[in-house]
Amino acid sequence: MTEAAAPRPNYDDVVRVRADQAIAPRPSARPPRIEAVARLAGVSPITVSRALRQPEKLTEETRRKVLEAVAQTGYESNPHARALRSGRSTLVAAFISNILSQPFGLAIQGLAAELEPEGYELMIGQTSYSYAKEVAMIRSLRSLRPAAVMFTGVIELEDNRQALRELSIPVVETWAYPRDPIDMLVGFSNVDAGAMAAEHLAARGYRRLGFIGRAGGRGALRLQGFRAAAERLGIAIAREVTVPEVIGITDGRAALRRLVEDGEQVEAVFCANDLLATGALIEARARGLGIPGDLAILGFGDNDAAAEIAPGLTTISIDAYSIGRRAGALLRERLGGVAPQMPQQAIDLELILRGSV
Amino acid sequence: MTEAAAPRPNYDDVVRVRADQAIAPRPSARPPRIEAVARLAGVSPITVSRALRQPEKLTEETRRKVLEAVAQTGYESNPHARALRSGRSTLVAAFISNILSQPFGLAIQGLAAELEPEGYELMIGQTSYSYAKEVAMIRSLRSLRPAAVMFTGVIELEDNRQALRELSIPVVETWAYPRDPIDMLVGFSNVDAGAMAAEHLAARGYRRLGFIGRAGGRGALRLQGFRAAAERLGIAIAREVTVPEVIGITDGRAALRRLVEDGEQVEAVFCANDLLATGALIEARARGLGIPGDLAILGFGDNDAAAEIAPGLTTISIDAYSIGRRAGALLRERLGGVAPQMPQQAIDLELILRGSV
DNA sequence: TTGTAGGCGTTATCAG
DNA sequence: CTGATAACGCCTACAA
Numbered sequence: 001m002t003e004a005a006a007p008r009p010n011y012d013d014v015v016r017v018r019a020d021q022a023i024a025p026r027p028s029a030r031p032p033r034i035e036a037v038a039r040l041a042g043v044s045p046i047t048v049s050r051a052l053r054q055p056e057k058l059t060e061e062t063r064r065k066v067l068e069a070v071a072q073t074g075y076e077s078n079p080h081a082r083a084l085r086s087g088r089s090t091l092v093a094a095f096i097s098n099i100l101s102q103p104f105g106l107a108i109q110g111l112a113a114e115l116e117p118e119g120y121e122l123m124i125g126q127t128s129y130s131y132a133k134e135v136a137m138i139r140s141l142r143s144l145r146p147a148a149v150m151f152t153g154v155i156e157l158e159d160n161r162q163a164l165r166e167l168s169i170p171v172v173e174t175w176a177y178p179r180d181p182i183d184m185l186v187g188f189s190n191v192d193a194g195a196m197a198a199e200h201l202a203a204r205g206y207r208r209l210g211f212i213g214r215a216g217g218r219g220a221l222r223l224q225g226f227r228a229a230a231e232r233l234g235i236a237i238a239r240e241v242t243v244p245e246v247i248g249i250t251d252g253r254a255a256l257r258r259l260v261e262d263g264e265q266v267e268a269v270f271c272a273n274d275l276l277a278t279g280a281l282i283e284a285r286a287r288g289l290g291i292p293g294d295l296a297i298l299g300f301g302d303n304d305a306a307a308e309i310a311p312g313l314t315t316i317s318i319d320a321y322s323i324g325r326r327a328g329a330l331l332r333e334r335l336g337g338v339a340p341q342m343p344q345q346a347i348d349l350e351l352i353l354r355g356s357v
Numbered sequence: 358m359t360e361a362a363a364p365r366p367n368y369d370d371v372v373r374v375r376a377d378q379a380i381a382p383r384p385s386a387r388p389p390r391i392e393a394v395a396r397l398a399g400v401s402p403i404t405v406s407r408a409l410r411q412p413e414k415l416t417e418e419t420r421r422k423v424l425e426a427v428a429q430t431g432y433e434s435n436p437h438a439r440a441l442r443s444g445r446s447t448l449v450a451a452f453i454s455n456i457l458s459q460p461f462g463l464a465i466q467g468l469a470a471e472l473e474p475e476g477y478e479l480m481i482g483q484t485s486y487s488y489a490k491e492v493a494m495i496r497s498l499r500s501l502r503p504a505a506v507m508f509t510g511v512i513e514l515e516d517n518r519q520a521l522r523e524l525s526i527p528v529v530e531t532w533a534y535p536r537d538p539i540d541m542l543v544g545f546s547n548v549d550a551g552a553m554a555a556e557h558l559a560a561r562g563y564r565r566l567g568f569i570g571r572a573g574g575r576g577a578l579r580l581q582g583f584r585a586a587a588e589r590l591g592i593a594i595a596r597e598v599t600v601p602e603v604i605g606i607t608d609g610r611a612a613l614r615r616l617v618e619d620g621e622q623v624e625a626v627f628c629a630n631d632l633l634a635t636g637a638l639i640e641a642r643a644r645g646l647g648i649p650g651d652l653a654i655l656g657f658g659d660n661d662a663a664a665e666i667a668p669g670l671t672t673i674s675i676d677a678y679s680i681g682r683r684a685g686a687l688l689r690e691r692l693g694g695v696a697p698q699m700p701q702q703a704i705d706l707e708l709i710l711r712g713s714v
Numbered sequence: 715t716t717g718t719a720g721g722c723g724t725t726a727t728c729a730g
Numbered sequence: 731c732t733g734a735t736a737a738c739g740c741c742t743a744c745a746a
Contacts, residue, residue: 009546009703011536012578014513031499033739044717049741059715079501080440081739084722089437091480099465105457112483121497123448124481126469140478142388144436156371176369189366221369248661282665305662308606308639346366390723401733406725416731438723441738 032073041069052077079121083145092331093123093146095137097153100247101275102303103320104152107174110324111150114332120147129217129245131157138163145169148331153217154178154187170334172327176218177346184334185344186326190218193316193349194225197270197298198233204357206268206296208238212255212280213272215242222272222300239264243276252279253286260287268296268357274303277313281356296357311355318347389430398426409434436478440502449477449688450503452494454510456483457604458632459660460677461509464531467681468507471689477504486574486602488514495520502526505688510574511535511544527691529684533575534703541691542701543683547575550673550706551582554627554655555590561714563625563653565595569612569637570629572599579629579657596621600633609636610643617644625653625714631660634670638713654713668712675704 038045043066050057051066058066069075083089092115096104112122123146127133138160141149148170155161155173164171164182171183176190201209211226213219223240230237239262241255252275259266259280271277277299281291289295291311299306302317326345333340395402400423407414408423415423426432440446449472453461469479480503484490495517498506505527512518512530521528521539528540533547558566568583570576580597587594596619598612609632616623616637628634634656638648646652648668656663659674683702690697 009534010548010552010582012511012533012544012547012575014511014533014535014578034741035739045739046718046741047716050716053741057715062715074496076496076499077741078441078739080437080446081722082741083437084435084441084724085739085741087722099456100459100462102457105462108456109483121480121501122482123478125479126466139431139433142433144478154369154371176371177366178371179368187369190369191367195367218369221371225367249665253665278662279665282667285667304605305635308610308636309666310639310642391725392723402723403725403734404732407732410725414731419731435723438738439725441722441740442724442726444738 031078032075034075034077037066037069037073037075040073041066048075049077087145089145089147090120091123091144091146092120092148092150093125093141093144094150095125095127095134095152097127097129099124099126103301103318106320107152107324107327110321110326111328111331112324114325114328118332118335120335127151127153134160141167147335148172150174150327150331155182156217170331172330174323174327176221181344183343184327184330184340186323186330186347187345188318188347188349189225190221191225191228193300194222194227194270194272195229196225196316196349196351197222197300198226198229198235200351201268201270201296201298201357202230202233202235204268204296206235208236208265208267210238210259210264210266210269211240211272212252212259212269212276213242214246215244219272222270226270238266246273246275249275249279249282252276252281253283254279256280256283260284260289266295268292268298270298270300272300274299274301274306274313274315277315277356278303278305278309281309281311281313291356298357302352307354314354314357315352317350317352319350323347388435389432391432391434394423394426394430394432397430398423405432406434444502446502446504447477448480448501448503449505449507450480450482450498450501451507452482452484452491452509454484454486456481460658460675463677464509464681464684467678467683468685468688469681471682471685475689475692477692484508484510491517498524504692505529507531507684507688512539513574527688529687531680531684533578538701540700541684541687541697543680543687543704544702545675545704545706546582547578548582548585550657551579551584551627551629552586553582553673553706553708554579554657555583555586555592557708558625558627558653558655558714559587559590559592561625561653563592565593565622565624567595567616567621567623567626568597568629569609569616569626569633570599571603572601576629579627583627595623603630603632606632606636606639609633609638610640611636613637613640617641617646623652625649625655627655627657629657631656631658631663631670631672634672634713635660635662635666638666638668638670648713656713659709664711671711671714672709674707674709676707680704 034045034048037048051063125137150172154176161182173181174186177187241259243255271280281297284295299313299315302315306313306315330340391402391405394405405423408420412420482494507529511533518539530538531543534544598616600612638654641652656670656672659672663670663672687697
């Protein structure tokens with residue numbers, strides 16, 4: 001199966017470390033049940049349950065006794081039994097369109113930062129921008145009954161939207177600003193993002209614009225705003241290149257190649273995400289184009305690489321981590337029985353000026 | 358909360374789409390239970406269960422009848438009840454040290470590609486290279502009782518290793534080649550990777566080497582191999598720069614700055630991952646260093662950006678997607694009751710020659 | 715404030 | 731090959 005030069009790899013002799021916070025040693029493989037804790041504390045099982053879920057309902061004395069027994073046994077309640085009986089689980093499902101995308105990863109980190117300390121487990125699924133997958137996942141949600149769901153995007157299929165509503169659990173959509181979100185929302189207007197791009201390029205004096213982006217979803221929304229603003233400003237969009245999928249920087253290079261080789265004179269191009277923009281920038285440089293002299297490039301999303309590449313990529317940035325964080329906070333509140341003050345939040349778009357425009 | 362110029366963002370008017378594969382309409386919010394299916398098929402609940410889990414035990418006639426009723430009702434069994442009663446869940450837990458790392462993301466994709474078609478759900482947790490987090494996660498595994506666990510790394514704390522063994526579920530470790538894995542393994546030798554780096558740089562005639570990498574974990578292993586091979590070849594390691602954490606390209610820039618400003622003459626530097634290498638390359642170029650003339654740079658990991666940056670980054674590459682894929686295949690077999698032929702697999706290291714060495 | 719009874723939905727076990 | 735019974739571990743509902 002492997003054909004390494006050496007017949008067998010050398011071993012990685014990892015230095016073993018002992019835990020400072022040791023896991024309580026467990027004689028049996030089976031975790032302790034609530035009844036064992038109850039016996040140890042000299043109370044009934046339900047009292048243990050209450051000590052963990054509604055501690056305020058117990059005498060301080062009882063509570064102390066029980067929690068001590070919990071600590072001693074290393075007890076943790078069985079999430080399946082809990083979910084089965086109460087109908088609520090501690091699993092929060094997050095659906096991400098592409099796990100390789102840096103902004104989505106950041107959002108998930110923000111979400112985790114809010115939810116994990118509260119004892120929720122995060123389940124991550126990848127929709128891969130596919131309706132079919134979305135359908136399958138939402139179908140599985142019906143029986144998994146997570147505590148809540150978060151999407152890095154908005155749900156477009158009407159049937160899926162309905163199915164999600166019927167789950168009667170908190171839902172947060174993100175990354176767009178639809179008129180009628182399913183439930184909660186931490187988003188930004190993609191239409192405005194496109195308009196912002198056109199306005200900035202116009203203000204810099206560019207008159208013949210280009211666009212590179214995905215044909216559907218948010219790419220289409222950004223293009224819509226870009227077009228509308230360009231028209232309003234009396235500026236021409238000379239060329240629109242749409243790509244079916246964005247996997248890596250390569251897609252951006254290919255797209256710019258199409259744009260340039262098409263012959264249309266384009267002074268400035270708006271790339272609907274920074275992966276495309278980075279690729280476009282690299283390809284432009286490889287073709288000897290001066291940036292922004294021969295071609296200005298404006299990105300969207302503020303990737304890690306966008307800042308470091310030369311010339312730095314001018315881009316419209318959103319704070320992806322904060323989107324995740326806010327989404328997590330909304331879910332946390334709702335799961336705690338509180339109605340959030342602002343269940344639908346708009347995130348600012350910020351123009352980051354670097355060298356490429 | 359938001360201070361956008363416009364008082365309110367424009368709406369993203371998403372075009373609603375109807376599902377081609379519609380979710381079966383459900384009059385009540387509660388999903389159908391096994392009993393409803395049984396009644397419809399005219400059999401007992403346990404027969405329905407068997408039709409789904411051990412179809413070979415039923416008459417073809419009965420099976421057909423039941424599966425039809427399943428399809429008609431859109432029934433899916435409740436995972437919590439199933440896990441509670443059977444002790445096995447369909448949840449597979451994957452622990453990833455850093456969700457923003459591209460190779461880890463690829464591995465997760467590979468894992469999902471093997472497991473999701475089989476009906477397993479993927480739960481992803483981030484350990485953030487922290488022992489404390491690892492302890493907490495493994496603790497929660499005890500009660501969650503997933504079907505299997507995968508780590509993008511190996512577990513170092515002896516207590517955690519023991520706790521994982523006691524779960525008695527399939528475990529795959531990856532990204533290293535320890536002598537005594539907990540259970541299954543799809544890894545490569547980090548020590549060999551370091552040696553490979555030193556050997557290649559030596560073969561190219563470099564005599565004064567540098568190293569940039571994390572102080573612990575795999576970084577330390579790669580350094581260990583790098584050092585040993587250099588010594589064997591009679592080559593000097595003039596400077597080792599260790600970084601506490603690698604979050605982005607910036608860390609690589611800072612590390613190279615330290616390396617260069619230190620005054621030690623270094624002809625070639627091995628960066629223990631491509632994020633560091635990319636940062637180092639950018640910083641070196643920014644300082645006017647010719648690459649590889651003034652400084653050769655060798656990376657590890659083969660990021661997306663590594664190929665596109667100029668000059669292309671020469672790097673030791675591993676096939677991260679395939680690691681995930683193989684790990685998934687191992688788990689799939691074991692979960693299906695089969696003992697895999699090669700429960701411990703070595704992944705090849707491949708040197709990708711581009712311009713930087 | 716604490717406890718008792720019972721069931722969430724499924725499948726292991728044993729019987730027919 | 732199919733079915734009856736009981737139990738997985740917890741928490742809701744109600745009672746004391």
